[in-house]
Amino acid sequence: NEIDFALVNNITAVSPSHVVDFLGQEEMAAVCAPAYLAGQTSLSLETLSQQPLLLREPGSGTRNSVDAILQTVGRKAAPLVESISTASLVSCAASGQGIAILPRSQVRQALAEGRLRELEINGPTFSQQYFLVYHRNKYLTDGMKRVIKVIREEMTF
DSSP: OOOSOEEEESOOOOOTTEEEEEEEEEEEEEEEOTTTTTTOOEEEHHHHHTSOEEEEOTTSHHHHHHHHHHHTTTOOOOOSEEESOHHHHHHHHHTTSOEEEEEHHHHHHHHHTTSOEEEEEESSOOEEEEEEEEETTOOOOHHHHHHHHHHHHHOOO
16 A cells, blocks of 8 residues: 555556556657767668667666567667666767667657757657556545546646
8 A cells, every 4th residue: 555556668467456547658769969870860670779779777668668679670689878867868869879769758858959869760669658557446535536637638649
């Protein structure tokens, strides 16, 4: 009873004692510094896997999504940088250290400001799904129900 509910991404296993509500899916973007790979606007998954990658830590939903897509072409990520901090990965990408693959909502501002540019990836789309999870027998107070309603209304991708 320490956690009322959770927002999680890319669930792989669910206990029957939990309610899992799908909230939405978000595309991820492969981003780099504007001058990085000058002249190239798209990459194959094979070429992407050979670049210096700036990725979230193993076990995160974002990383699991990246690893799953690379596995479709028999590749495995060997990142130059792994971090739990999205801001750090954005900073590394903006400084020209490699390519970050992150949820679009987390790089939108840096793209708009011109600190990053997006590379088109030829192949399956990187994406992740978001879920609301809570215990099946959890009593949801009116306040919790209002918060959950706001989450459902505001989670737009």
